[in-house]
Amino acid sequence: MEPQAKRRKEMDKCDTWDVLPVLSDEKSRDTELLPAYAAPIIEKRETSRLVKELSLIYPLPGLQHIKRVRACKDKSSPHPLEVIVCLARDVAKGVMPADLLRSQSFDSSGLGEPFLVEIPANPPLTRPQFEKASKHWPTSFHEDKQVTSALRGQLFTADQKAKMQDYMTAAVQAAKSGREMGMDAVGAVIVDPESEQIVAVGHDCKRGAQPLHHAVMVCIDLVACGQGGGAYNYEKYPACQFSSSDFFRNGCNSKETGQPYICTGYDLYVTREPCVMCAMALVHSRINRVFYGAPSADGALGTKYKIHCQKDLNHRFEVFKAVMLNACEALHKK
Amino acid sequence: MILIDMQTDRFDPEKSEFLQPSESEIQTWMSKAFDMGIEALENGEVPVGCLMVYNNEIIGKGRNEVNETKNATRHAEMVALDQVLDWCRVREKDPKEVCEQTVLYVTVEPCIMCAAALRLLYIPLVVYGCKNERFGGCGSVLDISSDHLPHTGTTFKCIAGNRAEEAVEMLKTFYKQENPNAPKPKVRK
Ligand SMILES: [Zn+2]
Ligand SMILES: [Zn+2]
Numbered sequence: 001m002e003p004q005a006k007r008r009k010e011m012d013k014c015d016t017w018d019v020l021p022v023l024s025d026e027k028s029r030d031t032e033l034l035p036a037y038a039a040p041i042i043e044k045r046e047t048s049r050l051v052k053e054l055s056l057i058y059p060l061p062g063l064q065h066i067k068r069v070r071a072c073k074d075k076s077s078p079h080p081l082e083v084i085v086c087l088a089r090d091v092a093k094g095v096m097p098a099d100l101l102r103s104q105s106f107d108s109s110g111l112g113e114p115f116l117v118e119i120p121a122n123p124p125l126t127r128p129q130f131e132k133a134s135k136h137w138p139t140s141f142h143e144d145k146q147v148t149s150a151l152r153g154q155l156f157t158a159d160q161k162a163k164m165q166d167y168m169t170a171a172v173q174a175a176k177s178g179r180e181m182g183m184d185a186v187g188a189v190i191v192d193p194e195s196e197q198i199v200a201v202g203h204d205c206k207r208g209a210q211p212l213h214h215a216v217m218v219c220i221d222l223v224a225c226g227q228g229g230g231a232y233n234y235e236k237y238p239a240c241q242f243s244s245s246d247f248f249r250n251g252c253n254s255k256e257t258g259q260p261y262i263c264t265g266y267d268l269y270v271t272r273e274p275c276v277m278c279a280m281a282l283v284h285s286r287i288n289r290v291f292y293g294a295p296s297a298d299g300a301l302g303t304k305y306k307i308h309c310q311k312d313l314n315h316r317f318e319v320f321k322a323v324m325l326n327a328c329e330a331l332h333k334k
Numbered sequence: 335m336i337l338i339d340m341q342t343d344r345f346d347p348e349k350s351e352f353l354q355p356s357e358s359e360i361q362t363w364m365s366k367a368f369d370m371g372i373e374a375l376e377n378g379e380v381p382v383g384c385l386m387v388y389n390n391e392i393i394g395k396g397r398n399e400v401n402e403t404k405n406a407t408r409h410a411e412m413v414a415l416d417q418v419l420d421w422c423r424v425r426e427k428d429p430k431e432v433c434e435q436t437v438l439y440v441t442v443e444p445c446i447m448c449a450a451a452l453r454l455l456y457i458p459l460v461v462y463g464c465k466n467e468r469f470g471g472c473g474s475v476l477d478i479s480s481d482h483l484p485h486t487g488t489t490f491k492c493i494a495g496n497r498a499e500e501a502v503e504m505l506k507t508f509y510k511q512e513n514p515n516a517p518k519p520k521v522r523k
Binding site for chain 2: 209210211217220221227228229230231262263275276277280281283284286296297298304305307310312313314
């Protein structure tokens with residue numbers, strides 16, 4: 001263990017970093033907009049009839065999130081409501097907006113002149129997306145409260161962040177030990193969040209004979225070692241360690257199912273965003289959550305791919321980044 | 335049936351030509367890869383087998399060792415790549431130079447993890463049997479074999495479809511004996 005003073009100094013830095021969720025593309029993309037025609041409802045009592053008839057002649061398929069009618073924001077507006085007439089792409093070439101309402105089968109009484117608006121193309125999945133979308137046109141929104149607080153950096157308590165800092169500090173230490181042996185300065189720690197025990201600590205070991213021994217691969221194998229398996233020996237690397245205590249609940253799991261999903265329920269802390277190989281290794285190992293510090297150029301948990309929320313894969317997990325970002329980034333500056 | 339992925343333009347034609355195995359070479363090596371797959375099956379592992387061939391010599395072979403090692407990353411390809419690295423170490427050869435001239439024969443399309451590992455070690459050509467719809471990294475789920483990843487080694491070419499039905503049958507056999515009541519066979523490779 002480190003001296004108490006040094007420990008406290010590290011702890012003080014706790015509020016200089018945020019834990020940011022790495023969300024799927026659908027949840028993190030910018031609000032895409034579709035041009036559409038709206039028209040003022042001048043006769044309020046015609047509203048329900050107008051909405052009903054407009055939905056029949058101009059349905060909005062795939063846009064169930066759009067509220068057809070909105071209240072006018074501007075209090076001085078002469079009309080209280082506005083309604084979506086149709087999407088701009090549904091208007092045949094050469095048709096003037098005013099002609100839109102002169103349909104043979106449609107009684108447009110109560111409606112004013114159509115005008116162009118932009119409406120959100122996709123249902124908002126996060127509060128920031130909802131807020132952006134709402135600036136253009138009102139939509140429905142089913143809020144995931146956990147995502148909202150994660151995006152605000154409020155998902156974790158100060159106590160939880162202090163623990164994260166302990167684990168990431170161990171990963172940074174491992175990275176430094178690796179660097180002293182001529183390896184890339186990348187460190188990783190696997191934690192059982194239930195018992196709050198560190199299960200394995202590893203660092204990059206790829207210089208020399210084992211180019212695939214990235215820190216994450218080493219850590220996964222160390223967890224296997226701790227359960228009586230493993231494919232390699234890490235004697236040469238004193239900073240690569242595993243705990244072989246017998247209260248591994250996953251030891252039982254693997255016996256029951258016959259499948260060695262050794263990281264079920266475990267969290268990974270790693271100083272740098274995992275590459276494709278390591279990210280997929282975490283899928284195979286059924287990791288619970290991943291916390292990383294710095295992003296990496298071909299990174300597969302946010303930068304190039306988001307393997308953790310890849311459709312078609314049979315295991316998904318949560319990923320958070322920027323944990324002790326400065327300390328993790330500093331590992332690669334020299 | 336042999337399907338050649340339309341990625342040929344990404345490769346140095348000379349190197350590619352040098353490596354392009356003949357139909358009979360493919361038959362020979364694939365049948366040995368299938369033997370490895372059967373060995374996996376007999377050992378209660380997901381039946382995937384592979385060979386790494388350099389200069390007409392097998393320098394690495396592997397089958398799934400996931401249950402044996404309790405390490406879910408011990409796929410056939412990872413096992414074989416380790417042997418290739420050992421082979422190079424013993425002979426004091428540069429792994430990159432050797433791997434650049436090595437062909438992988440594997441019964442099932444490499445998964446995303448293995449495809450990345452093959453890139454990291456500069457393997458230029460992969461001959462495989464059936465598609466890996468659940469985890470495939472050579473086009474089925476992601477296309478790690480040819481995506482632009484400048485920090486992840488080099489792209490590789492694939493020759494797909496050799497004895498695909500047999501490879502699928504072998505997997506089906508495994509999942510049948512694994513869990514006779516399973517509603518859907520899960521291909522975990
Ligand atoms: Zn990696
Ligand atoms: Zn694989």
